Amino acid sequence: MFRDGWAVASKDLKIEIRSRVLAMQVMPLTGAILIIFGFALGPDIGRLRQNASGLIWVSILLCSMLAVQRSIAIERECGGEFLKLTGYDLAGVFIGKVLAVAIEVFLIAIATIAITSVVFNTGLHGIMNILVLIAVTALASISLSSAGIIFGAMFISSDTAETLLPLIYLPLTSPVLLAATKASLPTFSGSGSIKLIWVGILFLLAVAYFSVGSISFEPLLEDY
Amino acid sequence: MTSLLETENADNFSDKDKILLENILKKTGPSRIKYALGAGSIITAVLTVWLGLFVTPNDEHLGDTVRLLYVHPPVAWAALYLAFGTTTLASLLWLWPKTRSFFWDKVAGASAEIGVLYLALTLITGSIWGRTTWGVWWTWDARLTLTAVLLVLYVAYLAIRQLDGTSKAKATRNAITALFAAIDVPIVHFSVLWWNTLHQTASVLTPGLHLTVPLSMGLTMGLGFLCTTLIWGWMMKARYDIELLKAVTGEMESQRAILQRRSEL
Amino acid sequence: MNSYVIAGYLIAIVSIVGYSLSLILRRNSLRKQLQKLKNDSEQNTDDK
Secondary structure: OHHHHHHHHHHHHHHHHHHOHHHHHHHHHHHHHHHHHHHHOOOOHHHHHHHHHHHHHHHHHHHHHHHHHHHHHHHHHOOOOOOHHHOOOHHHHHHHHHHHHHHHHHHHHHHHHHHHHHHOOOOOOOHHHHHHHHHHHHHHHHHHHHHHHHHHHHOOOOOOHHHHHHHHHHHHHHHHHHHHHHHHHHHHHOOOOOOHHHHHHHHHHHHHHHHHHHHHHHHHHHOO | OOOOOOOOEOOEOOHHHHHHHHHHHHHHOOOHHHHHHHHHHHHHHHHHHHHHHHHOOOEOOOEHHHHHHHOHHHHHHHHHHHHHHHHHHHHHHHHOHHHOOHHHHHHHHHHHHHHHHHHHHHHHHHHHHHHHHOOOOOOOOHHHHHHHHHHHHHHHHHHHHOOOOOHHHHHHHHHHHHHHHHOHHHHHHHHHHHOOOOOOOOOOEOOOOOEOOOHHHHHHHHHHHHHHHHHHHHHHHHHHHHHHHHHHHHHHHHHHHHHHHHHHO | OOHHHHHHHHHHHHHHHHHHHHHHHHHHHHHHHHHHHHHHHHHHHHHO
16 A cells, blocks of 8 residues: 555656656745735734744745646546555545645745745744754644545546535635644744644644545545 | 435336335335424423423522523534534444445534524523623633624534535535534633633533532523434434435436437437 | 614524425425326325
8 A cells, every 4th residue: 555655656746756847836926925915914024924834834835736736737637546446545546645645735834934934034943943844844744635536536528627626625725724833823924833733733733634535535535 | 325216217207216216105105203303392392391480499699680591502512512512423424434424424514504593592582691791792712702603603514514515525525614613612611721711611510520509590501402312313313304205206206307308309 | 773683583484494495385286296196196095
């Protein structure tokens, strides 16, 4: 199962590296979103830093949706069968798809944080904060990609996939957004101390989304 | 779905079909349980309103506003735990191969629709409460925000239920969406503990089951809970009947169309 | 009495009663439709 998962994930990542959509389109997009926020919220750098955590996570959320759509598009080109007929274990396929998207979301998050540290002048304030931030980002990536893969697969053959996916994906992942924002607020604003309960909540959310996703994937594909 | 009807002639039904239709008409017609639930709902609702508005005393700090407490927690409870809990359970029972039956899909949809109504009422009564006690209609308090998210999620669930597909694929899709939406319910539940914000924690009945308010207020609130539960039960039956009737009439009409088409050829 | 409280009660009552009525009406019209389909078929059988 895990070997299949790894095979699927590395296949997806190789396709992504070759097409360079992530590097050349999605990463610049997150920069564009942050700059728009900067315009909208005015030149006051203090206010931008105060709100940086929320802005960062909103842009990661929006860009993660694109990563999900990319990952689903690969399958759609192959007939939307999700490698069902190739002998791979379906649980493995799910793990692989989630892993690939989670790695992409993680990279998007790093790029977003790097851009903000330049344009919003946010620092990272200490090694402990950086470790917490890595944990937060990894956990959030798993939640986002689990929910994204399931609903991407659900609407894969629908004509209105472009509107249906955001309609369910954005509200569904907003608890992740909320918890991740709270967990990394002190790191970006430089005031207050980190409350580890948020990391705990993110962990529970990651477990919940991933396990609901893995029990859903097989029944979802069996009827298409 | 295997065909409900075995019609072979556009204008005639087989005897088996007639029995099936007879059964469905009987099932969705008047029945003792419907009258019992309906009467119970009306009696408890009238009592709750009468006790809540006219009999119970004013609170020394909150004044009249305390009377909203006989409505707000009962509808919130019925929405979050009763209605959405039923939707979640029914969805799991659909996904589990051994208990898979379209009955569960219909139950899940019916309960979610009632849950959306109750949750909207929860937000409205909560908002009125906020206006009178905190001075604002809405604050970005964690519980309020997450409850609003929950409402959007279940509205999206109801929208997804309307999408096309084979009935089996549809039911699976609905069940999976319901399970994902259900993740937000415990977050709403614990939000008052995790976030230290405006919305108060449960305070009428402490965890040790000690009543902290006068008995009449406690009883009225309990009656409110009973009332929303009975109304949910009555609505469930009615909403389920509608789903059943829709499924049969839809099936019959498509069957007729096919047969008509065939006789024309 | 506080008008906000009255408004809260009214909104709750009206929407619950309204939804219940809509359920009753929808169920009745569907039942009528089904009854009609059934009667039509019986009529046809009798004609033959």
